Amino acid sequence: xxxxxxxxxxPSALFIALSTTPESSFLAVQQLIVxxxxxxxxxxxxxxxxxxxxxxxxxxAEFCSDALLDRIKECVESVGAGEKLVAPVETRLIDVxxxxxxxxxxxxxxxxxxxxxxxxxxxxxxxxQVHFLGFAPGFPYLSGLDTRLATPRLITPRPRVSPGSVxxxxxxxxxxxxxxxxxxxxxxxxxxxLFSPQAVAGEQMFLFRPGDRVRFVAVDELEQPxxxxxxxxxxxxxxxxxxxxxxxxxxxxxxxxxPGWKRYGVPEG
Numbered sequence: 001x002x003x004x005x006x007x008x009x010x011p012s013a014l015f016i017a018l019s020t021t022p023e024s025s026f027l028a029v030q031q032l033i034v035x036x037x038x039x040x041x042x043x044x045x046x047x048x049x050x051x052x053x054x055x056x057x058x059x060x061a062e063f064c065s066d067a068l069l070d071r072i073k074e075c076v077e078s079v080g081a082g083e084k085l086v087a088p089v090e091t092r093l094i095d096v097x098x099x100x101x102x103x104x105x106x107x108x109x110x111x112x113x114x115x116x117x118x119x120x121x122x123x124x125x126x127x128x129q130v131h132f133l134g135f136a137p138g139f140p141y142l143s144g145l146d147t148r149l150a151t152p153r154l155i156t157p158r159p160r161v162s163p164g165s166v167x168x169x170x171x172x173x174x175x176x177x178x179x180x181x182x183x184x185x186x187x188x189x190x191x192x193x194l195f196s197p198q199a200v201a202g203e204q205m206f207l208f209r210p211g212d213r214v215r216f217v218a219v220d221e222l223e224q225p226x227x228x229x230x231x232x233x234x235x236x237x238x239x240x241x242x243x244x245x246x247x248x249x250x251x252x253x254x255x256x257x258x259p260g261w262k263r264y265g266v267p268e269g
Contacts, residue, residue, distance in 0.1 A: 004016070004017060004018045004019045004020075004076050004077070004079075005017055005076075006069060006072055006073050006076055008064070008069075009055060011061040011064070012057065012058045012059070012060055012061040012063070012064050013055060013056060013057045013058065013064065014055070014056045014064060014069065014072060015053065015054075015055055015056075016032065016053060016054045016055075016056065016072070016076055017052060017053050018032065018052045018053070018054075018076065018079065019052075020052055022051070022143065025051050025052045025131070025143075026051075026129060026131050026143070026210070026211065028052070028079055029049050029050075029051075029052065029053070029054055030210075030211070031079045032054055032075060032076065032079045033047055033049065033054065035075040035078065035079060036054075036056065036072065036075055039071060039072075039075070041056075041063075041068070042063050043058045043059040043060055043062075043063030044056065044057070044058055044059075044063075045057040045058060045059050045259055045260060046259070046260045046261075046262060046263055047263065048132075048262045048263050049131075049132045049210060049263065050131075050132055050134070051131050051132070051141070051143075055262075056072070057262075090211070091129075091211045091212055091213055092209070092212045092213070093127075093212075093213045093214075093215060094207070094208065094212055094213070094214055094215070095215050095217050096166075096175070096190050096192060096214055096215065096216050096217065097190055097191070097192070097217050097218075097219040097222060097223070098123075098124075098166050098188040098189065098190050098216050098217065098218060098219065099188055099189055099190070099218075099219055099220065099221065099222050100116075100119075100120045100123075100187060100188040100218055101188060101189070102165070102166065102167070102185075102186035102187040102188045102189065103186055104151075104154075104167075104168075104185035104186045104187060105119060105120075105186075105187045105188070107151070107185055108149060108151045108168055108185050108187055111151045111152075112148050112149055112151070114148065119149060119187065120187075120218055122146040122148055122149055123145075123146070123149060123173070123187065123216055124215075124216045124217060124218050125146065126144055126146060127144055127213045127214065127215055128142040128143060128144035128145065128173060128213070128214045128215075128216075129142065129143050129144055129211070129212070129213055129214070130142060130208045130209065130210055130211060130212040130213075130214060131143055131210060132210050132263070133206065133208065133210070133263065133264050133265040134265045135180075135265060136176070136177050136178050136180050136195075136265055137177055137178060137195045137197070137205075137206070137264060137265045137266045138177035138178075138194040138195035138205070138206040138207060138208065138264060138265055139174060139175070139176065139177045139178075139194070139265050140174055140175060140177075140194070140208045140212075140214070141172060141174055142172060142173050142174055142214055143172070144173075145168065145171055145172060145173045147171065149168055149173075150168070150170060150171040151168050151169075151170070151185050152170065153169045153170060153183040153184055153185070154183040154184070154185065156183075157181050157182055157183030158181060158182055158183070159181050160179055160180070160181060161176045161179065161180060161181065161182035161184075161186065162176065162179060162189070163176055163177060163178050163179055163193075163194070163195075164176065164189045164190045164191060164192065164193075164194070165182075165186045165188075165189050166186070166187055166188040166189060166190060166216070167182065167184030167185055167186045167187065168184060168185045168187060169183065169184035169185065175190060175192075175194055176194075177194035177195040177265070178194075178195055189222070190222065191222040191223065191224055192207060193207065194206065194207045194208065195207075205264070206264050210263075257269055
């Protein structure tokens with residue numbers, strides 16, 4: 001396994017890759033986050049985690065100095081040495097009801113040499129863990145899929161996958177949070193909203209957080225979950241403040257983006 005390393009990622013970010021086993025990768029990345037938060041880091045915009053990686057973004061290039069790079073390398077080495085840096089992560093157990101009627105359920109069964117009932121049994125038989133959110137707002141990357149269900153992704157991705165679709169991609173399982181193209185094998189669907197952009201509080205927008213344990217529960221019919229308290233829409237807030245009088249070729253109107261939300265899978269643009 002290659003050694004852990006830290007490298008610059010553009011003018012104002014650092015990319016950290018940890019040498020760790022898949023079984024301990026979540027805790028290793030969590031240890032690194034806590035270790036870095038204990039440092040006097042200035043200008044940190046956000047930390048974006050992956051399975052075995054961490055991207056540390058700063059608000060400006062001057063905060064990403066050579067001295068800081070050396071200190072972060074020391075943190076990475078301490079995590080790699082197995083030092084006890086954090087207490088156990090507080091996790092939640094979330095039951096996800098799934099109606100197993102996906103168009104690729106039979107494909108997964110054939111690839112594994114199983115019946116569809118056995119696929120459902122193995123998918124619901126254990127606990128998965130949310131390592132991080134990415135790809136789309138609130139999309140959870142889950143470890144813990146029974147190895148017998150590992151199935152290659154589709155050669156040709158679908159142009160649109162509906163929100164709530166439960167899929168298998170390689171040795172991962174996940175749930176589509178919004179309508180997007182996708183190449184995972186769809187084995188079922190859930191009615192739980194993974195991304196609720198109109199929720200009042202930021203974290204309430206997303207069903208999952210890194211570290212959550214997920215238990216899939218087979219159901220015959222899906223119930224609609226209760227609606228969250230939502231923020232007012234633009235129609236309820238008041239009158240428009242801008243009016244386009246004339247346009248032209250290549251003219252765009254843009255805001256300043258959405259920094260600080262990548263860890264939820266929300267792109268800055």
